[in-house]
Amino acid sequence: MSVEAIVARCEALYNDLDLGFVQDWKREHGAKAVGFMPIYVPRELVDAAGMLPVGIMGGGDAVEIIRGDAYYQSYICHIPRSTIELALAGRLDCLDGMLFPAICDVIRNLSGMWQMMFPGKYVRYMDFPQNFAPGIGGEFYATELRALREELGALSGRAATDEALADAIALHNANRRAIAALYALRAVSPHLVPTSELYLVMRASNVLPVDAHTRLVDEYVAAARASNRLALDNIRVIVTGVFCEQPSLGLIRALEQSGCYIVDEDWVLGARYIQGDIEVGDGDPLRALCDAYLLQGLPTSSRYIAEDRKGRDLVERVRALGAEGVIFASPSFCDPALLEAPMLQSALTDEDIPYTSFKFSENSGQYQAIKEQTGTFSDSIKLWGTA
Amino acid sequence: MSKQTAQKERSMELQKEMISAHFKRLARAREEGKKVVYTFVPGNLNELVWSFDMLPVHPEINALQSGMRKLSGAYVQEAEKFGHSEDVCTYVKCDIGMLKRGNVGPTGEKLPEPDLLLLSYTGCFTFMKWFELLRAEYDCPVAMLHVPYQAGGRMTPEMVGYVVKQLREEVIPLMERISGRPYDEAGLSERLASSARAEENLVAVWETAKHRPSPIDAYFGGVYYIGPIFSAFRGLESCETYYETLRGEVEERMRKGEGPITPEGTVEHERYRLVVEGPPNWTSFREFWKMFYDEGAVVVNSTYTKVGGLYDDGFRHDPARPLETLAEYCLGCYTNLNLPSRVAYLERAIQDYGADGFLINSVKSCNSFSAGQLLMLRELEKRTGKAGGFIESDLVDPRYFSAANIKNRLESYFQMIEAKRQE
Numbered sequence: 001m002s003v004e005a006i007v008a009r010c011e012a013l014y015n016d017l018d019l020g021f022v023q024d025w026k027r028e029h030g031a032k033a034v035g036f037m038p039i040y041v042p043r044e045l046v047d048a049a050g051m052l053p054v055g056i057m058g059g060g061d062a063v064e065i066i067r068g069d070a071y072y073q074s075y076i077c078h079i080p081r082s083t084i085e086l087a088l089a090g091r092l093d094c095l096d097g098m099l100f101p102a103i104c105d106v107i108r109n110l111s112g113m114w115q116m117m118f119p120g121k122y123v124r125y126m127d128f129p130q131n132f133a134p135g136i137g138g139e140f141y142a143t144e145l146r147a148l149r150e151e152l153g154a155l156s157g158r159a160a161t162d163e164a165l166a167d168a169i170a171l172h173n174a175n176r177r178a179i180a181a182l183y184a185l186r187a188v189s190p191h192l193v194p195t196s197e198l199y200l201v202m203r204a205s206n207v208l209p210v211d212a213h214t215r216l217v218d219e220y221v222a223a224a225r226a227s228n229r230l231a232l233d234n235i236r237v238i239v240t241g242v243f244c245e246q247p248s249l250g251l252i253r254a255l256e257q258s259g260c261y262i263v264d265e266d267w268v269l270g271a272r273y274i275q276g277d278i279e280v281g282d283g284d285p286l287r288a289l290c291d292a293y294l295l296q297g298l299p300t301s302s303r304y305i306a307e308d309r310k311g312r313d314l315v316e317r318v319r320a321l322g323a324e325g326v327i328f329a330s331p332s333f334c335d336p337a338l339l340e341a342p343m344l345q346s347a348l349t350d351e352d353i354p355y356t357s358f359k360f361s362e363n364s365g366q367y368q369a370i371k372e373q374t375g376t377f378s379d380s381i382k383l384w385g386t387a
Numbered sequence: 388m389s390k391q392t393a394q395k396e397r398s399m400e401l402q403k404e405m406i407s408a409h410f411k412r413l414a415r416a417r418e419e420g421k422k423v424v425y426t427f428v429p430g431n432l433n434e435l436v437w438s439f440d441m442l443p444v445h446p447e448i449n450a451l452q453s454g455m456r457k458l459s460g461a462y463v464q465e466a467e468k469f470g471h472s473e474d475v476c477t478y479v480k481c482d483i484g485m486l487k488r489g490n491v492g493p494t495g496e497k498l499p500e501p502d503l504l505l506l507s508y509t510g511c512f513t514f515m516k517w518f519e520l521l522r523a524e525y526d527c528p529v530a531m532l533h534v535p536y537q538a539g540g541r542m543t544p545e546m547v548g549y550v551v552k553q554l555r556e557e558v559i560p561l562m563e564r565i566s567g568r569p570y571d572e573a574g575l576s577e578r579l580a581s582s583a584r585a586e587e588n589l590v591a592v593w594e595t596a597k598h599r600p601s602p603i604d605a606y607f608g609g610v611y612y613i614g615p616i617f618s619a620f621r622g623l624e625s626c627e628t629y630y631e632t633l634r635g636e637v638e639e640r641m642r643k644g645e646g647p648i649t650p651e652g653t654v655e656h657e658r659y660r661l662v663v664e665g666p667p668n669w670t671s672f673r674e675f676w677k678m679f680y681d682e683g684a685v686v687v688n689s690t691y692t693k694v695g696g697l698y699d700d701g702f703r704h705d706p707a708r709p710l711e712t713l714a715e716y717c718l719g720c721y722t723n724l725n726l727p728s729r730v731a732y733l734e735r736a737i738q739d740y741g742a743d744g745f746l747i748n749s750v751k752s753c754n755s756f757s758a759g760q761l762l763m764l765r766e767l768e769k770r771t772g773k774a775g776g777f778i779e780s781d782l783v784d785p786r787y788f789s790a791a792n793i794k795n796r797l798e799s800y801f802q803m804i805e806a807k808r809q810e
Contacts, residue, residue, distance in 0.1 A: 071761050073779060075474070075751045080758070102536070105512045105754040111538060112726025113759050116766060125538030125725075130508055130515070130531060131553055137533070140549035304508075304515055304531055310523065330472070335754060338472040339479065339516035343523055345470055359474075 003197070003223040006216065010200035013207055014249070017062060017086060021207050023094045025052050032096040032156055034122070037083070037107050038244040039300060040273035041099045041126055042145065042289050047168035047210060048160035049152040054095060055206030055270060058082040061248040061363040071113070077333040078361045079245040080110045087118065097122030097155055103244060103302040104336050122155050124148060130304040132294045142290045149286065165285040171210045173277040178217040179205075180272070183264070185221055187321050190261035191231040192224045196252045202268035213271075232261075235324045235378045238317060239265040241341065243300050245331035245362050254367035255327070259378035263321045266300065273298050301336035310340070311347025318353050324381050327374060328357035354381060394648050398633040402614055405629065407494060409442075409619050414496035416442055422566050425501040425521065428695040430509025430534050430717035434578035434622035434704070435559070439566040443619045444498060446517070450481040452493030454669030454783035462488065463784050476513045476752040477784040479520065486524060501527050503565045505558070509534040510694070510722030511755040528565065530558045534717040540728050542718045550714035576706040578622035579713075583703040585616055588630035590698050595641045596687040597740055600657035602640035604647040606686035607676040610667060617695030649680045658683030659804055662736045664729075664763065665748040665756050666691045668780040671788045675780075678797050688736040690729070693721035722755045730766050737771050743804050744774035751781045774807050776800035 013021060022033050033052040036043070046053040059065075059082030068085035086092050098121060100111035111125040127144060129137030153159040182201065186193035201220050205213045239255070243266045255262065278292040299305055299313045318326065326348055330337035341357065348355050356377040358370050416423050422441040426432065428448065436443045453459040462484030463477050469487065471480050485491070492498045506518040506529050515531075522529050532553050535546045559570050592612060596605045603609070612633060620626035640646075646654035650673055661679075663686050668675050679686070693699070697719050705712040717723070724732070737745055747764055749757045761777070768775045778796050781787035 071759075073749055073751075073757060073761070076754065076758055103512075106758040108512070108536060108538075109726055109754070109758040112729075113762050115725070115727055116730070116762060125536060127535045127538060129549070130533035131549075131557070133557070136549070136552045136556060139552070140535070140545065143545045301516070302512070304533075305519070306529070306531060310519055333474045335475055335513055335516070338475045339513065339520070341472070342470040343519060346523065359472075 001219055001223060003220065003227055006220045006223060007197050007200055010204045010216070014200055014203045015062065016207075017059060018091050019054065019094050019207070022052060022054050025209070026094060033094060034097040034099060034152070034155070035092060035095040036099040036270070037101060037103070037110070038270060039101060039103055039302060040270045040297075041101050042148075042293070043210070043270070044165060044168040044172050044278075044289055045145065045149055045152055045160055047171065048164040049149070049156040050158040050164075051096070051152065051156050052209060055268075056083060056086075056092070056098075057203075057206065057246050057268075058362050059086055060246065061250065061365060063363075065363070075333055076106060077245055077331050078363060079331070080106055082362060083110070084113070084117075095121070097124070099124050099126055101126040102128045104334075106335075107244070122151065124151060128293065132306070134291060134294060138290055138294050141293060142287060145286055145290055162285050165289070166280050168210075169278050169280055169285055169288065171214070175205070175210050175214045175217070176272060176274065176277065178214045178221070182217050182221050183272075185224060187263050189231075190234075190236065190263055191229050192227055194256060195262040195265065196249060196256060197224075199249070199252055199267065202271065205268065205271040233382070234259050234261040235381045236261050236263045236322055237325050237327050238263060238314070238321065238323045239327045239329050240314060240344065241328050241330040241334070241337035242267040243269050243302075243337070245334060247329060247360055248362065248364065251360060251364060251367055251370065254371045255374055258371045258375035259382070260327070260374055263323055264317055269298065269300065273300075301340040309347060310343035314344050315347055315351050315353065318348075318351075324354070325377060326353060326355040327377070328355060330357065330359050332359045332361050394653070396636050396648070398629060398636055399611070401625075401629050401632055402611065405615060405620055405625050410492055410494040410496055413442055413444065413492070413499055416499040422502040423499045424503045424505050425518075426505035427507055427509070427511075427514050428617050429511065429720040429722060430507035430532070431617075431621070431695065432505065432507065432532075432558075432713055433619065434575055434582060435562070435713065436505070437578055437622050438571050438575040439562050439568050441502070441562070441566055444501065445618050446482045446521075447478050448618050449485060449492060449498070450478040450783050451669045453481055453485060455672055456493060457670065457785075458485075459670060459783035460785040476517075477782050478752060479513060479517045481783045482517070483520060483524075500525055503527060503562065504529040505532070506530065507532045507534065507717060509717050509720050510536070511753075513755070528561060530561045532558055532717070534723060536725070537718060537723055537728065538725050540725055542715065546718055547711055547714045550717060551710045554710050554713065572709055575709045579704040579709055580706040581624065581627050582621050583706065585621065585626045585630040586696070586698045586703050588634040589613075589616055591634050592630070592637050593688070593699060595637050598641050599741070600644065600646045600654070601660065601685050601687050602637050602645055602647060604649070604654075604680075604686050605692060606663045606667065606689035607649070607672075607679065608647050609686070609689055609692040613692050613695060647680075647685055649676065651677070651680070654680050654683060654685055656683045657685050659744070659801060660685055660687045660740065660742045662687060662733060662740065662742045662745040663689040663691070663748060664733060664745065664760065666694075666750050666753060666782055667748060668750070668788050669783050670785040671790060674790055675788075675793070678794050682797070682801055684801065687740040687742055690721050690733065695720065697721050726759045726763065730763050730770075733763070733767055734770050737767070737773055742773065744776065744800070744807070745771075746776040746778065746800065749777065749779045751779070751787050752784070753782065774800065774803045776803070
């Protein structure tokens with residue numbers, strides 16, 4: 001399949017806010033689907049219970065917010081209001097349950113709102129430990145996972161057995177490897193993998209069954225490698241702060257058009273939150289899932305970092321990927337991103353790494369000011385090596 | 388409203404003396420070789436801190452004190468100069484700004500730097516980022532205590548066990564290392580027993596608001612009543628004395644049929660009994676309060692006065708189970724309850740305290756409180772049939788307090804209550 005065909009398929013899935021694909025999948029498999037909010041949930045358990053995990057990332061710029069605004073003050077970010085809008089419009093009806101991971105107070109409280117607004121639906125708040133010692137936080141998280149496994153099995157009517165979980169972990173390991181290859185290709189040859197395309201390929205992971213998504217990624221990587229796109233005189237940047245509320249596709253394209261090759265970012269993080277394979281071996285797959293969270297999780301804002309200096313990971317990624325600067329793109333009123341930014345910026349300043357920052361909302365429709373800002377950032381690095 | 392000048396009761400003087408003495412202790416901490424622990428109000432472990440003979444500092448208290456003293460606006464803007472977004476919590480920015488301007492506390496004395504940041508992660512995500520920011524400034528150890536959220540509407544044994552394990556295996560050993568003292572469980576238990584006695588008296592004070600007229604304002608007056616027990620003093624004898632005194636004064640007012648004391652005298656005619664959800668505004672606290680007592684509006688219960696400990700439902704610190712009881716205390720703080728539980732709490736409060744209505748003061752800074760409050764408003768109106776009001780302000784950023792706007796809304800709200808009475 002050509003790059004264009006793959007991207008067109010992904011874009012159709014991205015625009016499918018009625019979750020038509022999920023409805024078809026449910027009919028075809030006679031099974032249920034469970035939604036989840038950013039950043040990360042252990043999708044392997046949903047798969048093991050025979051259900052389809054479905055990532056919900058708000059309504060983007062395609063949903064007119066009418067009822068959602070009635071539930072949120074103006075100083076709350078946008079993603080919960082568009083998610084409520086989708087739900088009240090019946091566009092999430094095909095989801096038999098929702099998982100709300102511990103990421104911030106807004107998503108946490110949305111779990112309670114869901115309990116009150118949709119009483120017939122299964123709702124679980126995923127309380128990830130902020131203590132990463134296997135014998136302390138690990139014990140707590142293993143208990144949480146066991147409870148989740150029981151509940152998902154009850155919802156589905158099919159127990160998430162150890163065998164099924166081990167199989168699901170193997171499928172997700174393959175997916176993680178495919179995604180790592182995709183990211184590696186973009187890092188080396190960003191002209192072959194425009195981020196606006198990579199983003200759509202990654203967004204497809206929100207709805208496709210994991211094995212189907214792995215095949216899609218493999219196909220895209222092969223097709224992108226075979227393409228003969230020319231390299232442009234763009235700077236290489238990392239974009240950070242976008243782990244929950246997402247920029248519109250138009251905004252991503254505007255960033256690229258302003259002269260930036262995005263060589264790394266933190267959007268659609270769920271599928272690559274666990275770094276590397278989850279090793280099960282002959283052991284307990286649930287414990288392996290638990291340990292992977294403790295020891296292999298990405299250092300995002302919602303995860304407490306006990307020892308390291310904040311921003312060390314970002315500096316290392318800048319160095320490893322040969323990035324020339326960092327763009328802080330934070331959703332308005334996003335506490336995790338905005339509170340984190342000064343610490344990351346301080347780490348960059350100490351290393352003489354240039355950065356720029358702007359705020360956006362998922363439905364921001366005016367890109368010109370941002371494009372001019374990032375274009376100037378790009379030009380200044382090209383001309384003087386600094387911003 | 389009576390025309391008498393502001394009354395000063397013994398409890399008020401006691402609290403003032405306690406605060407003043409504590410900030411003096413902090414100012415002398417270095418010369419006296421005392422270790423200093425910065426920690427948060429919700430889920431604070433004061434008894435444990437004191438049992439190691441360390442001194443607690445609560446940054447939120449400093450921020451609200453700065454707000455009341457009209458200092459917070461400059462501190463907030465100072466932090467914004469250092470790259471902190473205008474969108475985020477102003478308690479954090481006030482604290483950072485105060486630090487950047489020399490860390491002079493509310494009483495004019497310089498605060499000592501922390502020897503330990505005790506990060507009790509209870510009911511608020513921002514706490515974690517706040518102490519990450521402070522760690523970068525102070526370069527001192529952090530003890531993280533992750534308190535799970537009561538998402539399912541109940542506290543499970545696993546949650547308690549997880550908190551206890553963190554206390555036993557990580558927090559306490561670090562406190563031993565910093566303080567140079569061994570863990571003294573017997574001493575901790577004594578302090579917990581003292582806490583329980585103070586809590587008993589505090590609950591008795593809250594309960595007086597069921598009386599008509601209420602002898603207390605459980606929001607504007609309530610924030611003074613929680614001062615000692617929510618800040619540095621829970622577990623100390625002075626705290627016990629304060630609540631004994633306060634209870635005596637309040638019960639005496641109740642016997643005499645007197646209303647709450649305000650800065651301009653006693654409320655003589657209680658016209659509206661309200662339950663309030665959310666923190667107050669601190670930068671215009673007096674002006675805000677006046678909008679209520681001028682109309683004879685008395686708050687008979689509030690949720691903000693439960694953020695540092697929810698004792699109404701019977702919880703008391705249990706000296707026989709010191710670490711378990713600390714865990715249960717942390718888990719039970721108001722903002723660690725899920726939204727259905729918060730609605731249920733408010734519904735009970737409206738009924739039990741005979742409220743005419745409820746009001747939400749939604750603050751921009753605090754997503755932990757604010758996200759979901761509009762749904763809570765609808766749900767409570769549906770369940771109770773009482774008039775619900777909604778106003779917006781901020782904790783310590785004076786730019787977000789619009790007096791005229793709030794006054795207009797309150798006046799409309801009081802009219803709404805009157806209209807409901809006619810139905």
